[in-house]
Amino acid sequence: MENIDLLIINAHILTMDDNLTEYPNGDIAVKDRKILEIGENLSNKYKPEETIDASNKIALPGLINTHTHAAMTLLRGYGSDNPLNVWLEQYIWPVEGKFVSYEFVKDGTDIAIYEMIRNGVTTFVDMYFYENAVADSILETGVRGVLCTGILDFPNPGAKTPDEGIEKTKQFIQQYKDNEFIFPCIGPHAPYTCSPETLRKAMAVAQDYDVLFHIHVAETEWEVGEIQKRYGTTPVKHLNNVGVLNERVLAAHMVHPTEEEIELLAQKNVKVAHCPESNLKLASGIAPVPEMIEAGVTVGVGTDGTASNDDLDIIGEIHTSALIHKGYRKNPVVMNARQSLAMATREGAKALRLEDKIGTLEKNKFADIILINKSEVHLQPMFDPYTQIVYSGKGLDVDTVVVQGKILMENQEVTVLDKKEILEKAKMWRNKIQNME
Ligand SMILES: [Zn+2]
Structure with a gap:
């Protein structure tokens, strides 16, 4: 024995x-x-x-959440049902501007991790600020995270300049590169918030350190129009022109790629984090997921932050995904149950390039069950x-x-977090946010 x-x-x-x-x-x-x-x-x-x-x-x-902003649990339901610009400008950004700090991110992430464990999520991809706080939550609880700080061309809670953001990311990668719970990566926020130069510098880091390049792409029609205006092309092609479209890219949303761009995603082995509930709630549209899968693109599923979802339930997410794609195409055979569950497990692991470690129950993989x-x-x-x-x-x-x-x-x-403390923290932040000037 x-x-x-x-x-x-x-x-x-x-x-x-x-x-x-x-x-x-x-x-x-x-x-x-x-x-x-x-x-x-x-x-x-x-x-x-x-x-x-x-x-x-x-x-x-264990289920895999391929895109979230964990700390945004503190903003769950805040300013809901407003137009996108009103929601961002009058609700989300002022609170983030005033409160985002180590404590905000730590408390928000603790709440998110409690909810994710409760819903069977064992690995999540996070893009936010103060990722050291997210790393601390992970080490205290024992879940697994693929973590990056959002890099933007304008001053933000993570850094004053994109170069500072990239430099801090390098240090973060070095700190955690051998950790089995934290997989650091680089997170240029989006093609409309990062210049071609920032994108290229970020990709150089991804190559040098062999990490993922996580970015929001083709989320809204506004973004498609903006990229067209600035660069005379569409978002995926723009990334290709800049030289940053390859197998390291984990692109969140991908609601509005053209047919030609779907082919390009498959050719370049780009991975997609499909966030159907966030896309519905923010009225961004419905991503062409059956078409992307058909073309050979690896698609995982993500919740996005709870401010636009409003939960971290991956089973709920694949339920929504299966239904909307059937209904939208008037075709009940697209996105069957096996395919949907694979998106939350095996395909999610492939999207994170961690398929040799997690995503299926097989000998020698991590026991995430x-x-x-x-x-x-x-x-x-x-x-x-x-x-x-x-x-x-x-x-x-x-x-x-x-x-x-x-x-x-x-x-x-x-067993790894105290529910009473979690509820106290949520209440404390609700009071602070509600009473802010
Ligand atoms: Zn997002």
Whole structure:
């Protein structure tokens, strides 16, 4: 009998690997933070430190949120239902200008991480300011993050100039480059807030340090018009002309690419973070996701910040995504349940270039595992688990969350953050923001 750290038994395992291998009654052995074996009757073979009986539960890889601004949980619901410019100019930017600090980002990220764990998210991509605060939240809780500070051409809470932003990013990358929970990257905000020169400098850093280049692209029609006005072309082609369109790019939104640009994205192996609920709430439009997937583009799913979503529920996100693409095309066979769930797991990992570490339940990958309670009434009868999770499920059905072999939530109780403290922090910031001059 080999000693191991954790054994999950009797689970209905959806590995989400390329063949969608399933174990209707399977076990998962975890040792040294990684998956050692998946199979049947593993209790005969291993002596675990800890055992989880997952009878009546579905085991899935931890969900991946490919685009968010975690600290913006403090602005959830603030100034909703206004035109975009009013929302930004009268609500979001004044609060950010006054309050964004280490404390704001730390508290906002703690709240976001609580919510993400509760909803089965084990890895998230974050672009904001004071990413050192986000890194601290991650190290305290044990989730995984791909983190970058937003770089802009004008002064912002992260830096006074784009060069300062890039320099600070280099230091951040050096600090965390060998960490298994924090994957630093570089985050030029968008083609309309970063000059070609800033974009090129940022890409040079991405190449030098072998990290992702995370950017918002083709989010709104306004952006498409603005890029046309300034550079005489469309956003994706503009990035290509500047020389920064390649396999390191993780482009958030991609609501308005042309057909030709979709081909270009596939050719250059650009990854896309699809944020359907944010695109709906801000009235940006509906991204051509089925067309991008058809063309061979890797598409993951993201929530964007909660100020424009307004939650961090990835199961909710793939539910919305599946429905809007069917409805928009009047075609019920686009974005099926398996494809949608893959977007939240395996494809999300590929979008982050972390597919050798996370995204599926397979031997030697990090033990990032979630268990979904299959005995909830709204999931009955269980004809097909993929269908039931995507169309009937909710993030709150997640019962247990394991990251790198460590249990972060069990029986729907988050064990690494104190709910009472989280609620106090939310209340404290609501009062500050509501009473600001
Ligand atoms: Zn965003």
